[in-house]
Amino acid sequence: MSHQHKPHMPSDVTxxxxxxxxxxxxxxxxxxxxxxxAFCVLLVLLWAPSILVISEVDTWQLIINTTTTIVTFLMVALLQNTQTRSDEAVQDKLNAIAEILAAMAEESGSEDVKAAVKEAKAAIGLEDKESA
Structure with missing residues (x-):
């Protein structure tokens, strides 16, 4: 099992x-x-009067129910992928900012800066790294 390196800085992101x-x-x-x-609305508007051609109400309803279920199922999978990657990208950016602030706090030695960095890390869910 290989361990995947999580990017920490913008230059680490491929x-x-x-x-x-x-x-x-x-x-x-x-x-x-x-x-x-608008295209989806048009499809519904075209489907609705098709009851005149499809005399069986169950078949008429089955057409729209099956179509919308399949489309919704596929779109949820695609959109969830996009949303998850977006969330991960935002978290990586926040982590990079927190690490930069932490480095600046270490260099400055100011307790106010260190406290602000600690508060920022807590706010974005970045845990303190354990030192070896």
């Missing part, structure tokens, strides 16, 4: 993103456009 992550990001951008919402 710009390489996997295929699924790129796909999820593109899908997120695509699905978040106003015209896509």
């Amino acid at each position: 710009s390489q993103v996997g295929f699924f992550d790129r796909f999820a990001q593109s899908a997120s951008k695509f699905f978040s456009k106003p015209w896509f919402f």
Whole structure:
């Protein structure tokens, strides 16, 4: 089992993103456009009067229920991927800021700066590193 190195500073972060992550990001951008919402509304407006063609109400309802369930299921997986990566990126940036502040506090020796750094670390959930 290999141990993956967690980036600590902006220079440690790689710009390489996997295929699924790129796909999820593109899908997120695509699905978040106003015209896509309008397209979805149009599909519902086209489906609603199809009751006149599809005389069986159960079949008519099954069409929209199945379609929306499948689309929702797939979109949740894609959007969750995008949101998780975004959250991790924000946390990594906050951690880098906290580490920079900690380094500055150590150099300055000021108790006020050290207290502010400790408070910032606690606020963003960055634990103190144990020294060996």
